[in-house]
Amino acid sequence: MSINAPLGIVKRNIVRADAAAADQLGKYGTATVHEAQGRIGLMQTYMRPIYPGAQISGTAVTVLLHPGDNWMLHVVAEQIKPGDIVVAALSSANTDGFFGDLLATSFKARGARGLVIDGGCRDVKTLKEMDFPVWSRAISAEGTIKATLGAVNIPVVCAGLSGNPGDVIVADDDGVVVVNAADARKVADAAAAREANEGDKRAKLASGVLGLDMYNFREPLAKAGLKYID
Amino acid sequence: MSINAPLGIVKRNIVRADAAAADQLGKYGTATVHEAQGRIGLMQTYMRPIYPGAQISGTAVTVLLHPGDNWMLHVVAEQIKPGDIVVAALSSANTDGFFGDLLATSFKARGARGLVIDGGCRDVKTLKEMDFPVWSRAISAEGTIKATLGAVNIPVVCAGLSGNPGDVIVADDDGVVVVNAADARKVADAAAAREANEGDKRAKLASGVLGLDMYNFREPLAKAGLKYID
Amino acid sequence: MSINAPLGIVKRNIVRADAAAADQLGKYGTATVHEAQGRIGLMQTYMRPIYPGAQISGTAVTVLLHPGDNWMLHVVAEQIKPGDIVVAALSSANTDGFFGDLLATSFKARGARGLVIDGGCRDVKTLKEMDFPVWSRAISAEGTIKATLGAVNIPVVCAGLSGNPGDVIVADDDGVVVVNAADARKVADAAAAREANEGDKRAKLASGVLGLDMYNFREPLAKAGLKYID
Amino acid sequence: MSINAPLGIVKRNIVRADAAAADQLGKYGTATVHEAQGRIGLMQTYMRPIYPGAQISGTAVTVLLHPGDNWMLHVVAEQIKPGDIVVAALSSANTDGFFGDLLATSFKARGARGLVIDGGCRDVKTLKEMDFPVWSRAISAEGTIKATLGAVNIPVVCAGLSGNPGDVIVADDDGVVVVNAADARKVADAAAAREANEGDKRAKLASGVLGLDMYNFREPLAKAGLKYID
């Protein structure tokens, strides 16, 4: 969590990252985007998709929840705009099942593309059927109450990474990456550049060319002292 | 484990929960059943299905195993009646592969619907092909010996939850829930009531109605001090 | 890791286990092979396949990596021969994404059947599409650098188990097993013997015969003091 | 937790184990008592003393708490009698700091000898100064609220072990052991018998006699096939 964030607040107007850049980043996936922005911005690896195969990107609306209480997920629903991804942080560690198929129905109706939650999720079978992807730290049938105020669209810390409303979220089978809203276009361009020559590299490697030769690693390896023995 | 349980005992006659109620509970799944019985009865979240998609319910036959020893799984097989689910507890924490395809063949022949084990499972590929679902704390090829007596149909503690033979087990992708045999009908009715109006709620949410309005949360949120800012 | 292993060394000529035995072991899978060699040789259970269903065997080429550095994976690629499986150990614990689709393309072109890595893997969606199986301790989009020398084809410790280049690796949904190169034929024969009578056992159990009777457990259980009560 | 336990209940009259036996068991410590009752009854090893050196025994008064809520600790305080140890279970996993120096002052005034809690503890420095020992799963400054009913003196599951009010608790640097109230005298006698010849054994071993000879292990080891090589 962020202790700078005021509780009991819903911020309605946030500056979302450029939509085209946000959409484009999703095509590259987390590994490429993470590299493209200088190898930063990956949430901790305990954040896993509840089912394999989904790959999304979108702009973050953020929400801070308290352990065992999902009241604010109903509050954040109203702030969702088409193309958003909800990022739910917790004030302290908890694995209860904050989110299920009813909330997913609501989020989807508002245009959300998915949820990233530093807590538990349930109804995973139905969520898969609905094609509403979630990245969470746990799967749990444990229900939650609706009793305590958190906050919406404040800076949060989710899975060890700080993020702000409007940032770009990229999520796939490899994890969840956050890109600063202001850097979205620049990172998208860098990611595009990385991808551009991947096809060529892949073809070379598939034909049997070694990375040792393609990347010219033999000389620096020898300089570093690598020795071949029989 | 339960230190009240005598070792070296197989209890043959147990009072199983009402079969109709036990069957009915499986339709609702763990999240609904957990809520319906007052948000209790979920095993710890490390209990995961060995493959996704299975959703079962049934009456518990229980067995206490010792680490690295699966002898009692052969003993419990004889006590299985059609509609049962085997619940295997351990006398101390262990992740060895106590259960595989041969035992599954035997359990299935006896009418078991699945296994819940606070230890490891193996042959998961074959178990999936057999459609014999298992919820376990680990997957492991590590084999076990047959040397030490445990007990069958005694009270057990499995994944942090105490249970008795004859209780109802509900298990799906969200985890494993236990319902007291005596409460099965009451909980099934409560679960049915919860389900009854879910279709209506889902339709409303899908049409864009917010939970804020559907559940009348705006007033209590305002009372709690929630503030909207721009 | 093994402190006996010299760093900065690539051993080119290794003695691989008998290819026929190595291939044969893969048919039985890890559970059977683990039993067949006297219930030893299973890597720790945190080693999981990045997608379900793959079952492979092959001869080990080994590589020692440093945390956050995958340079040596390019070096080991050149030492791969058809039928090999790469076994990557780490000098200290780390979950970064050392391996992705480009390296997989290269490994596959060299004839590798898969990778076992005591670290993280990325591009799992693409690896599944390529049908290139990996067993790893984590999935992570976190990229790595190319800066430090490790070693190739030295003895390694991977996931708590020591192994040597040329050993047989068997990997499936139940985990990863290592068989000494010198024991491959003997273990393959023992595994074959185990499998030979499994069909018969399975048929008996499926017909309702109990393991208690098929294995003659009733007498030793009674001797051990097992009591049946009502 | 135990789903058989009614919530919202405080049971005032419980049958405590024989006080002399309960006191006597503390002298032997957990390792001896655990052996003496047939190697059962140890809580999971994550239960650790908040400071080293304390060794206590007493009769259990039990309490079920909900995550993040310590209200029932004030309720259980009234049920403490001199010689008791409070055993606090949780309805689901949580590490908040449920217990601190003020509650310890109250518990001590009532005659409690210590606390065993399947959650977090705080004020550990002061608790050490007060000589009020606690065994917990975590240390945490995170405070708790007072809002939800649990129960007092019901059967509980604490750290993977079921226990009842009135049972004997033995706790020291090696962990926490539970002895059934009805077995307290029998286990105390068995523990005394174990201790009786330990002094003699210790003297022999200290003089250089090997366990191999003192326990006559050489013959069974040879029978099992142990071979000595040079």
Add this chain to the structure above:
Amino acid sequence: MSINAPLGIVKRNIVRADAAAADQLGKYGTATVHEAQGRIGLMQTYMRPIYPGAQISGTAVTVLLHPGDNWMLHVVAEQIKPGDIVVAALSSANTDGFFGDLLATSFKARGARGLVIDGGCRDVKTLKEMDFPVWSRAISAEGTIKATLGAVNIPVVCAGLSGNPGDVIVADDDGVVVVNAADARKVADAAAAREANEGDKRAKLASGVLGLDMYNFREPLAKAGLKYID
């Protein structure tokens, strides 16, 4: 980490919290301060003191490190002023021993009161003799290199909590709490108020008065439905 933080930057001028408030907060300890600021601001509970008994407070100078690299700890040393506590965050999870007695000598000479590090620490015996307290996620003899730029005095995420240079750090046996620089005086006053009547409460509880009566819990408990049975 915070992806908003520029790498390769050392910020020299930071606004430190009011020194008197920072000093005063240390007297109350983490549990009281955490409560006083509305039950927020505790780092995750895996952050533990390397030896028991230290209780400190001070103003944060922050540093971002990369796994296995402690170069920036030498850079941050120059920015330490008397009364500071160094807060070291990592760009990804790692437990190497970043900090030992030589750096502690340097930090101490600059006036630092301690270190909070989301990684490993070594030389703990010497650090204890030096009375230089450290809160860390691990203890490890594993050394680190000096090769990569991080940043100094930028916003960081340490042990799941975001913090800024100049914030107040309070650390003791119960964990680590962060107080916003701007709130230091207000929180110190609130903590003082909490402490003021603790002596009186403690005396009452020590005399046998129950929290049930002292806090007037009997009526709300009855209203919530608590029942006493025999």
Add this chain to the structure above:
Amino acid sequence: MSINAPLGIVKRNIVRADAAAADQLGKYGTATVHEAQGRIGLMQTYMRPIYPGAQISGTAVTVLLHPGDNWMLHVVAEQIKPGDIVVAALSSANTDGFFGDLLATSFKARGARGLVIDGGCRDVKTLKEMDFPVWSRAISAEGTIKATLGAVNIPVVCAGLSGNPGDVIVADDDGVVVVNAADARKVADAAAAREANEGDKRAKLASGVLGLDMYNFREPLAKAGLKYID
């Protein structure tokens, strides 16, 4: 474990590292020795001393145990010579209490300086009073049986690190380091060289000289792009 190790074997004659070098290494402690041998040889950080403050070195006698079975600890006792440290590996992960005060009495009588065990230990209070240090992965009162053959003085994998009988073990509050027998003298000399100029460095740092200046880091930091801002 090592699958190359024959079970059921006790090797009586092992080549121990040079005694003087082994003794000397203990003076430097694990952090210095780890650095001196090229930053390798540290066991995983879950290996912790059962009480703080001990610092030892000695020559390894190794033993392989099976989960829940400490029979071979009696066998290895006979192979201990003065100056040895017993290194106990397990065939699969387990935290039972394999070792307690009686075995410690025997080991001490044989001249052992301590125990390193990849499992659990008990009687820690007594072991501290006896001044017999143990590094273990857990503390547990759970007793073990004496039923299965392991092996003595074979190569083992302990806490992720392979080791051989006769190697030097160095253990202190920072963990456990293994030095190859053949390298003991060389590593001792390198450690001595590291220590030689530490006093001078410590004095400089204590006087306020910065590591930035003492190690001439300013120039390489500037080259790497470090920028100071206000």
